[in-house]
Amino acid sequence: MKPLKIIKIGGNIIDDTSRLLSFLKDFSAISGAKILIHGGGKIASELGSKMGITANMHEGRRITDEATLDLVTMVYAGLINKNVVAKLQAQNCNAMGFSGADGNLITATRRPAKEVDYGLVGDVAISGVNTKVISGLLNLELIPVFSPITHDGKGQLYNTNADTIASVLAMALSEMFEVELIYCFDKKGVLEDVNNDDTLIKEINTRNYNSLKESGAIADGMLPKLETAFQALNHHVKAVRIMQAEEVANSNAGTLIVK
Numbered sequence: 001m002k003p004l005k006i007i008k009i010g011g012n013i014i015d016d017t018s019r020l021l022s023f024l025k026d027f028s029a030i031s032g033a034k035i036l037i038h039g040g041g042k043i044a045s046e047l048g049s050k051m052g053i054t055a056n057m058h059e060g061r062r063i064t065d066e067a068t069l070d071l072v073t074m075v076y077a078g079l080i081n082k083n084v085v086a087k088l089q090a091q092n093c094n095a096m097g098f099s100g101a102d103g104n105l106i107t108a109t110r111r112p113a114k115e116v117d118y119g120l121v122g123d124v125a126i127s128g129v130n131t132k133v134i135s136g137l138l139n140l141e142l143i144p145v146f147s148p149i150t151h152d153g154k155g156q157l158y159n160t161n162a163d164t165i166a167s168v169l170a171m172a173l174s175e176m177f178e179v180e181l182i183y184c185f186d187k188k189g190v191l192e193d194v195n196n197d198d199t200l201i202k203e204i205n206t207r208n209y210n211s212l213k214e215s216g217a218i219a220d221g222m223l224p225k226l227e228t229a230f231q232a233l234n235h236h237v238k239a240v241r242i243m244q245a246e247e248v249a250n251s252n253a254g255t256l257i258v259k
C-alpha cells in the first residue's frame, strides 16, 4: 500500500502568522501523498468574543449553538481554510480546500446529548468518509485541506473537532493507504508538566494515559487528541505522533502513541 501522511495543525499555530507560514513551508516540502486538517478554535473564540458570542468548551470540545455554528463556519471553512490554501499555493503545493459538505466528503450525525448537550456538533463514523473521492483527489496529486465543518447530508452543517476529523480520515483511508497520523501543535508533545517543555513524554500508552488523565496532567485540548489517537491505532492506522509544528519533517519528534 502507498504511504499517506495525515497531518493536523492546531489553532494556536494558526493564530501565529510566522509559525503558521513556517509550518506550511515545511508541510509543502513533504513528499508523497498528504492531507492537511486545520483547527482554528483560538481564532473562533477571539472573533466570537468581539461579536458577543462567548466560547463554551467542555473537555476540549466547543458547545455549539446556532450563532456559534455560523461563526465557526465563517472562520474555519472561510477565513482560515482559504488563507491556508492560498499560502500553500504560494509554496507550489497544489492544495484544495474543503468542508465535509463539499463533494459530500465527510458526513456526520449530531452528537447525542448525554451528561453534556454539545448542540450542533457532529460525530463522524468511518463510513461517513467519502474515501472514493478523497483517494481520487490524491491520485490527481492534489493536496486536500480540510476545515472542521461537516454536514448531515440533509442540509445541516455541524462543528466537528479537528482532531476527530484527522483521526477518522486516517482510519477510513487506512483501507487504501499505509497511514501515518501526525498532530502538530504549539508544544513539544505530550508533557508531564504542561508548563515545562523539558518534560516531554516520548511514548504514551493507554495505561500511562489513564493515570496522567486522572492526575490532571493531561487536560483540555489534549484529551480529544489522545482519545482520537488511540481510536486510530485500533483501526489499522500505522503510526500516530503528537509533536510541535516546527518538527513536522522529523519522523521521530514528539510523543509516539502506542496501544
Ligand SMILES: Nc1ncnc2c1ncn2[C@@H]1O[C@H](COP(=O)(O)OP(=O)(O)O)[C@@H](O)[C@H]1O
Pocket: 009, 010, 011, 012, 013, 039, 040, 041, 060, 184, 185, 186, 187, 189, 190, 191, 192, 193, 194, 217, 218, 219, 220, 221, 222
Ligand atoms: N499534558 C499536556 N501536554 C501538552 N499539552 C497539554 C497537556 N495537557 C493539556 N494541554 C493543553 O492542550 C493544548 C493543546 O490543545 P488545543 O489547544 O486544542 O490544541 P490545538 O488546537 O493547537 O491543536 C496545549 O496548548 C496545552 O495547553
Ligand SMILES: CC(=O)N[C@@H](CCC(=O)OP(=O)(O)O)C(=O)O
Pocket: 009, 010, 011, 012, 038, 039, 040, 041, 042, 044, 060, 061, 062, 072, 121, 148, 159, 160, 161, 162, 163, 221
Ligand atoms: C466541536 C469542536 O470542538 N470543534 C472545534 C473545531 C476547531 C478545532 O478543533 O480547533 P483546534 O484544533 O484549534 O482546537 C472548535 O470549534 O473548537
